[in-house]
Structure formats: C-alpha cells, structure tokens
Amino acid sequence: MNNLTILAAAAEKTTVGNPLVNIAIFVAFVGVTLVIVLRASKNNKTAADYYAGGRSFTGTQNGTAIAGDYLSAASFLGIVGAIAINGYDGFLYSIGFLVAWLVALLLVAELLRNTGKFTMADVLSFRLRQRPVRIAAAISTLAVCVFYLLAQMAGAGALVSLLLGIDSRAGQSLVIVIVGALMILYVLIGGMKGTTWVQIIKACLLIAGALIMTIWTLAMFGFNFSELLGKAAEVAGNPEILNPGMQYGKSETSKLDFISLALALVLGTAGLPHVLMRFYTVPTAKEARKSVVWAIWLIGAFYLFTLVLGFGAGALIGPDKIKAAPGGVNSAAPLLAYELGGTLLLGLISAVAFATILAVVAGLTITAAASFAHDVYASVISKGKSTPEKEMKVARRTVLVIGVFAIAGGIGAQGQNVAFLVALAFAVAASANLPTILYSLFWKGFKTRGAVWSMYGGLGSAILLIIFSPVFSGAETSMIPSIDISIFPLANPGIVSIPLAFLLGWLGSITDPGTEDPKKAAEMEVRSLTGVGAEKAVDH
Amino acid sequence: MSANPHHNVEGDIDFVAESKSEEFQELRRTHRSFVFPMAIFFLVWYFAYVLLADYFHDFMSIKVLGNINMGIFLGLLQFVSTFAITAAYVSFSNKKLDPKATKIRERLENQGADQ
Numbered sequence: 001m002n003n004l005t006i007l008a009a010a011a012e013k014t015t016v017g018n019p020l021v022n023i024a025i026f027v028a029f030v031g032v033t034l035v036i037v038l039r040a041s042k043n044n045k046t047a048a049d050y051y052a053g054g055r056s057f058t059g060t061q062n063g064t065a066i067a068g069d070y071l072s073a074a075s076f077l078g079i080v081g082a083i084a085i086n087g088y089d090g091f092l093y094s095i096g097f098l099v100a101w102l103v104a105l106l107l108v109a110e111l112l113r114n115t116g117k118f119t120m121a122d123v124l125s126f127r128l129r130q131r132p133v134r135i136a137a138a139i140s141t142l143a144v145c146v147f148y149l150l151a152q153m154a155g156a157g158a159l160v161s162l163l164l165g166i167d168s169r170a171g172q173s174l175v176i177v178i179v180g181a182l183m184i185l186y187v188l189i190g191g192m193k194g195t196t197w198v199q200i201i202k203a204c205l206l207i208a209g210a211l212i213m214t215i216w217t218l219a220m221f222g223f224n225f226s227e228l229l230g231k232a233a234e235v236a237g238n239p240e241i242l243n244p245g246m247q248y249g250k251s252e253t254s255k256l257d258f259i260s261l262a263l264a265l266v267l268g269t270a271g272l273p274h275v276l277m278r279f280y281t282v283p284t285a286k287e288a289r290k291s292v293v294w295a296i297w298l299i300g301a302f303y304l305f306t307l308v309l310g311f312g313a314g315a316l317i318g319p320d321k322i323k324a325a326p327g328g329v330n331s332a333a334p335l336l337a338y339e340l341g342g343t344l345l346l347g348l349i350s351a352v353a354f355a356t357i358l359a360v361v362a363g364l365t366i367t368a369a370a371s372f373a374h375d376v377y378a379s380v381i382s383k384g385k386s387t388p389e390k391e392m393k394v395a396r397r398t399v400l401v402i403g404v405f406a407i408a409g410g411i412g413a414q415g416q417n418v419a420f421l422v423a424l425a426f427a428v429a430a431s432a433n434l435p436t437i438l439y440s441l442f443w444k445g446f447k448t449r450g451a452v453w454s455m456y457g458g459l460g461s462a463i464l465l466i467i468f469s470p471v472f473s474g475a476e477t478s479m480i481p482s483i484d485i486s487i488f489p490l491a492n493p494g495i496v497s498i499p500l501a502f503l504l505g506w507l508g509s510i511t512d513p514g515t516e517d518p519k520k521a522a523e524m525e526v527r528s529l530t531g532v533g534a535e536k537a538v539d540h
Numbered sequence: 541m542s543a544n545p546h547h548n549v550e551g552d553i554d555f556v557a558e559s560k561s562e563e564f565q566e567l568r569r570t571h572r573s574f575v576f577p578m579a580i581f582f583l584v585w586y587f588a589y590v591l592l593a594d595y596f597h598d599f600m601s602i603k604v605l606g607n608i609n610m611g612i613f614l615g616l617l618q619f620v621s622t623f624a625i626t627a628a629y630v631s632f633s634n635k636k637l638d639p640k641a642t643k644i645r646e647r648l649e650n651q652g653a654d655q
Contacts, residue, residue: 088593088600088611088612091612091615092590092593092615095586095589095615095618095619096586096590098618098619098622099582099586099618099622101622102578102579102582102622102625102626103579105626105629106575106578106579106625106629107575107579224606225608226605226606226607226608227606227607229606229607229608229612230606230607233607242601242607242609242611242612243597243600243601243609243611244593244594244597244600244601244611245597248594249594249597255594255595258590258594259590259591259594262586262587262590266583266586286638289630289633292626293626293630296622296623296626297623297626300619300622300623303619304616304619518556519555519556522555522556522558522559522560523553523555525555525559525568526553526555526558526559526564526644526648527555529564529567529568529571529641530564530567530641530644530645530648531641531645532553532644532645532648532649533553
C-alpha cells in the first residue's frame with residue numbers, strides 16, 4: 001500500500017481525476033483476470049493446449065480475442081488523439097487498419113488454419129525445405145513481436161505519467177516492471193487459454209467503454225454528427241481540420257510517405273504473427289472464418305467510435321488544451337472521459353488502457369515463445385527429436401527471457417521517440433511475411449530459395465531503410481538527433497520493401513534449381529481448401 | 541487427447557491424383573473466382589481512396605451534407621464496403637464453398653479410414 005500513497009501523492013500535481021480510482025479499477029481487472037487465468041490453466045496439458053488453447057475456442061470468442069489482441073493502446077489513445085489534433089488525417093489510419101482484415105478474411109485465415117499447427121512457419125515450411133524456411137520465419141516473427149512489444153512497453157511508461165501523474169523515471173520504471181511481471185505471470189500460467197481470456201475481457205471492456213463515450217458525446221450534440229464536426233472546427237479555429245492534408249499534406253515527401261504507410265497497414269495485418277497464431281485456437285477453418293468476420297465487425301465498430309471520440313475531444317476540449325496536457329496527443333481520450341463522466345469514467349478508461357497494454361503484450365509474448373520453442377528449438381536445434389514436454393519447457397523459459405527483455409527495453413525506451421516501432425512492425429509483417437504466405441498458399445512454383453530471399457530481403461530492407469531514414473537520425477524528432485545518416489527520405493519503408501519482397505520471392509523461385517516434392521504441394525493445396533487432415537480440437 | 545480416427549489419414553491419400561480430380565479443380569475454381577476479383581477490387585478501391593485523400597484535397601473538402609465532406613463520406617463508405625464484402629464472402633462460402641469442400645473432405649477421410 002505504500003506504493004499507492006506515493007503514487008497518489010505524486011499524482012496530485014499533474015493529473016485530472018483521482019489516480020486511486022484508476023488504480024483500484026485496474027487492480028480489480030487484474031484480480032478478475034488472474035482468477036480466470038488460473039482456472040483456464042488447469043487443462044494446460046499438451047502443446048496444443050499451451051500454444052493454441054486446445055483449439056477449442058468458438059469463432060465468436062476467438063473473434064473477440066482477435067479484436068482484443070489487435071486494438072492496442074496505440075489505436076485507442078493514439079487514433080483519438082490524432083483525430084483530435086490532426087483531424088481528418090488521424091481517421092486515415094483507422095481505415096487502413098480495418099480494410100486490412102479483408103486480406104486475412106479472403107486470402108489467409110482459413111487456408112492457414114487448415115495447413116498449420118501452431119506457428120506461421122508451419123504453413124510456410126509445409127512443402128519447402130524445413131530448416132532454412134523455419135529459421136527465416138522464426139526470425140521475422142521474433143522481429144515483428146519485439147518491435148511491437150517495445151512500442152507497447154514504452155507506451156506503458158508514457159501512459160503512467162498521463163494517468164497516474166508519475167513523472168519520475170523511477171516511478172515509470174516501476175510500473176513497467178509491474179506490467180511486465182503480470183504479463184509473464186499470465187502467459188506462464190495461462191498459456192494461450194489464459195491469454196485469450198484476458199484479451200476477450202479486455203476487448204469487451206474497451207469496446208463497451210468506447211461505445212458509452214461515443215453515445216454520450218453524440219448526445220451532447222443532439223445526435224447530430226455534422227454539428228459535432230462544426231464545433232470541432234470552430235474550437236480548433238481551423239476549418240481545415242475536417243479536410244485531409246493537415247498531417248500528410250505538408251510536402252511531396254510526406255504525401256509519398258503516407259502511401260507507403262497505407263501499403264504497410266493494409267498488407268501488414270494479415271502477416272502479423274500474433275494475429276495469425278490466433279487462427280489455430282479454433283477447431284475448424286469455418287470457425288476461423290467466423291472469427292475474422294466477428295473481429296471485422298468489432299474492430300470496424302470500434303474505429304467508428306474513435307472517429308466520434310476524436311472529433312468529440314476536439315470539440316469539447318480543444319486541440320490546444322490536449323497538446324498542453326501531460327501525455328500530449330495521447331491524453332485526448334482520457335481528458336474526454338473526464339469531461340463526460342468525471343473521475344469514475346476516467347478511472348474506467350484508464351484501467352482499460354492498462355488492460356489493453358497487458359493483453360497485447362501477453363499475445364505477443366506467447367507468439368514469440370511458441371515460435372522460438374516450436375520452430376527454432378524443436379525443429380532446428382533438436383531436429384525434430386524433442387518431446388512436447390521438453391518443447392513446452394523451452395517455451396516457458398522463452399516467455400521469461402522475452403518478459404525480462406521487454407521490461408528492460410521498456411525502461412530503456414522511456415522518453416525515446418519509439419512511435420515508429422508499430423509502423424515498422426507492420427512494414428516488416430507486410431514485407432517479410434505476407435508475400436511468402438500468399439506465394440506458398442497460391443503459387444505452386446514457389447520454392448525454398450524464393451521464400452528465404454523474400455523473408456530476409458523484406459525484413460532486411462525494411463530495417464535498413466528505417467535506419468537510414470529521418471526517423472533514426474538527422475532530424476530534431478529522430479531517435480538519435482546528434483548524427484545524420486539519413487539518406488532515405490521516408491519514415492515508412494513499405495513502398496520499397498514490400499514490392500522488393502514480392503520480387504525476390506518470384507526471382508528466387510524461378511532461379512531455384514532444387515525440385516520440390518510435387519506430392520507435398522498437392523497435399524498442401526487439397527488440405528488448405530478442404531480441411532482434410534487439419535489439426536483437430538483437443539478433447540479433455 | 542482422445543484417439544482421433546482421422547488423425548493419420550493424410551498418409552493414405554493420393555493427394556496428387558486428388559488435386560487433379562475434376563471435383564477438386566471445381567472447388568479451386570469456385571474459391572479463386574470469388575476471392576481473387578474481390579481482393580483486387582477492395583485493394584483498388586482502398587488505394588483510390590488513399591490517393592484521393594493524399595493528392596486531391598479540394599475534391600475531398602467538398603461538403604456533402606452539413607459539415608460532412610467528401611473525405612468523411614468516402615471514408616465511411618470504406619467501412620460500409622468492408623462490411624459488405626465480409627457479408628458477401630460469408631454467404632458465398634456457406635452456399636458455394638462449404639458444401640463442395642465438405643463433400644471432398646468426408647470422402648477422403650472415409651477412404652483413409654477404410655484402408
């Protein structure tokens with residue numbers, strides 16, 4: 001309790017609302033989810049239980065969990081804030097994030113469920129040479145997870161200063177340690193089942209909270225959206241806030257940058273390993289389809305809410321006040337909650353924001369651990385001779401390592417501008433993962449060399465371009481402003497790295513002298529469309 | 541884990557012959573005839589919207605209804621089209637794909653179990 005009083009004392013200075021209420025609601029969330037995780041863990045016997053929740057979730061449950069996995073704190077606080085301040089351009093993000101799900105629905109989800117077991121690499125290495133493809137797939141999985149994880153953990157620190165009023169570095173670090181430790185606990189004990197339940201509960205809270213705030217905001221304008229927009233423009237003192245261009249229209253470079261971002265957003269989602277892994281938690285491909293459909297409805301509804309909330313925050317609080325608040329752009333949603341429902345609603349929304357970080361990092365961690373244990377350890381290091389028990393032991397150890405790394409990285413990244421990490425994770429997913437996934441599902445001529453070239457080429461070019469971009473050096477907002485090695489003008493590498501990865505996949509395949517087994521290719525095709533021999537749910 | 545009668549079915553199936561069978565080719569055609577054109581359609585429509593928002597600010601700033609301008613209107617239309625394509629795909633799969641896929645799967649699994 002000592003910590004709480006310190007937190008509360010520190011909070012009085014800078015925050016609105018009552019940090020004790022925020023903390024109490026968050027502690028209640030942790031308590032409820034811990035009980036559920038403990039109960040869910042009783043049936044964690046096999047690898048399919050630990051990695052895939054026994055494949056026994058329904059499409060509706062999994063769809064809700066996907067929404068919980070996908071809607072990060074960045075998409076809630078970030079998009080509401082971006083719309084409140086940059087107006088229309090903030091809205092552009094949410095459209096890319098939503099439309100992207102059609103790639104998953106039409107081209108990936110069901111076929112992947114029918115041919116894989118636990119990880120993305122299962123599908124990619126199905127008919128290609130196991131070793132090189134699995135290693136490449138595991139490396140890009142780990143890269144995406146680590147980038148995404150660091151962004152979330154650094155975000156946790158920033159959220160603390162905003163919601164609990166803890167400005168000191170030590171205080172923020174303490175909260176990152178708490179979030180990281182809870183995450184390790186959930187994933188270690190609960191495995192995929194526990195993680196899924198945390199995500200389901202969080203998705204319900206987040207969407208319900210956003211819905212209440214949306215109705216409330218609209219009610220203040222007589223349910224007239226046009227009037228809300230008018231007020232937002234009036235308060236901002238700039239009618240341009242309703243039109244595109246405030247953020248991306250500045251120059252030709254920023255316009256091109258936006259196209260690059262749009263490409264990564266729409267193609268990245270279906271290549272995010274933690275999203276792909278969720279398709280294995282349902283018993284059949286039909287349930288995988290239902291999951292995506294349900295996720296699309298929830299995510300779509302949520303982004304519509306953020307449109308109202310963003311302009312609502314602009315109208316009721318105003319961009320200047322938001323920018324001046326601790327936490328800046330990210331404070332738009334919490335400030336709006338306080339304006340509408342006072343301390344209690346603010347507490348609820350703050351707790352939901354924390355729960356969001358917790359659920360997303362848990363999903364990322366189990367994905368990274370599964371990939372390391374299943375792809376690197378079981379298939380490559382022990383060459384398929386490992387037992388499932390040994391593999392799960394390795395998975396649990398990996399959870400610990402990743403958890404500690406995430407905590408250290410989150411503490412180290414404090415105060416750094418790491419917002420680009422989420423965009424980088426999408427760009428890597430779209431360049432290193434999606435081309436290979438699509439090629440192996442739809443093109444019989446795809447060969448091992450094509451897969452390896454495409455994955456390393458996509459991953460390498462995305463990271464290199466970021467390093468040589470203004471995001472990394474050479475500008476005041478860069479990660480390292482003191483040096484200047486920026487020769488690539490765009491902050492988003494997708495426009496180069498994605499076509500390059502597709503090209504390399506094709507080039508590698510047509511030059512690969514090796515012949516692949518036509519039986520395996522035929523088997524993959526028949527299985528992917530019919531579901532014959534697909535992994536079944538675990539019976540307890 | 542329970543004993544699963546279908547678990548090791550794959551080993552007994554001649555997948556090469558199956559993949560060339562008229563029945564499977566028909567399923568493959570049906571699947572691709574929907575997902576490929578639809579994927580091209582939504583990607584073109586999405587990038588058309590992105591380019592409009594990126595390069596045609598004047599057009600996107602035209603007021604459509606009250607303060608709702610073309611940009612917000614077309615953006616909301618992206619939501620509508622995403623929901624519509626989702627619903628269309630579900631209905632197509634339930635009617636055209638699932639029956640065909642189930643028929644082949646059940647035949648193959650029974651064939652495997654007999655051997």
